[in-house]
Amino acid sequence: MKTLELQPAIRHFEDFAPKDGTADLFDKVRDLDDYLREHPQPCMEALGFHLAGPAARDVRLRDSAQREYRAVMLGSNSYLDLTTHPDVVRASKEACDRFGFGMGAVSLYAGASVLHRQLERLIAEFYETEDAILFPCGYSGNVGVLSALCGPGDVVINDAANHASIFDGAVLSRAELKVYLHLNMRHLEKILQRLPDSQRGRLVVTDGVFSMDGDVAPLDEIADLARRYRARVMVDEAHALGVIGPTGRGTAELRGCLGKVDITYGTLSKAPGAVGGYCAGSAALIRYLRLYARTYFFSTSLPAPTVAGLIEVFKLLMEDRAGRDRLWANIRYLVDGLKRLGFDTRHTESGIVPVVVGDEDLLGRFHRDLLLRGVYTNVVTYPAVRRKECRLRVSVMNSLTREDLDFVLGVFAEVGRAHGLIG
DSSP: OOOOOOOOOOOOGGGGSOOSSOSOTTHHHHHHHHHHHHSOOGGGGGSOOEESSOSSSEEEEEOTTOOEEEEEEOSOSOTTOGGGOHHHHHHHHHHHHHHOSOOOSBIIIIIOOHHHHHHHHHHHHHHTOSEEEEESOHHHHHHHHHHHHOOTTOEEEEETTOOHHHHHHHHHHTOEEEEEOTTOHHHHHHHHHTSOTTOOOEEEEEESBOTTTOOBOOHHHHHHHHHHTTOEEEEEOTTTTTTSSTTSOOHHHHTTOTTOOSEEEEESSSTTOSOOEEEEEOHHHHHHHHHHOHHHHTSBOOOHHHHHHHHHHHHHHHTTOSOHHHHHHHHHHHHHHHHHHTOOOTTOOSSEEEEEOOOHHHHHHHHHHHHHTTEEOEEEOTTTSOGGGOEEEEEOOTTOOHHHHHHHHHHHHHHHHHTTSOO
């Protein structure tokens, strides 16, 4: 009698997450390592590439086996290609000569230069607020703001698609956390309606541009609901800064509600092309954060060369000279082309263009074949999105030429048909 061989159970990344505390901490570490050695995952091959040059439109990359690829860059959040702008690079070099490459202290001691204060004032002017504060990391800045302002007894109300740093900040604050369905204002209002009168510490938080679908929050409606139900509003403009709004000032400008948002947060690592975070608001709010945001108080400040480059970035943004019009011409051309080919790009309204695949193995092969033909994109799987909604996340840059985009669309068409993703 023939013995049937049992096939190994298919496992997923969520299977290796911490569970009930009954196992040694490193059991899950070894378990994942053993599983990946025996069952290589195609999507894993799409992770861990290293740049062999600047993150510009024409990029050189190396994989973990040191194989080198030349590709059109569709995986950079540097939408305006300011990482290589001559004014930005020059200012950074000059600041390195003047201040050195690091600061050596936290901002409240002796870690902030005159450049740091200049940048904070520029950011406040950009958003038409009284003041702003710099954080050394975008992720930790969200954690710092939320855990400083909110605490036990307060409530933080999140859009379900908010960035992980917002959820983590809410959890670390020990406030009550409530979540409304993505972009669903009726659900948000129901949550606000049901809050007890005694719970007066209320904060509604939303991404401006959502990082997985590229869609935009109805910030004007959120601000109106918050005012009606005596809540504060915080928006994270990470992917909106420099990209959306008539002059690139983000979601509040696009939705016509500048001045109605209590807390404007953002990162300096997307369109600005650097690293760090910022929060803009009233002078009283910013003073409070300087004293109570632990990720500010206990973190060494941004290096002066980075800050100097960012000053030039904000000058370009404030004068609308950063190439936003070219970026939007490229976004429209690429999105229209992908839709005509039959790809699912959801409802993007920004420089983020999702291409939903829905199968992780297929996604890994799709990504690999695009790269082999000269197109680099990012893969997005669990835990960033549900496995059935795994996708490529295409990020558009203003420096891409029409020839680049036509080449990209041709490669997507060829590889997409080969894998049965389009007809």
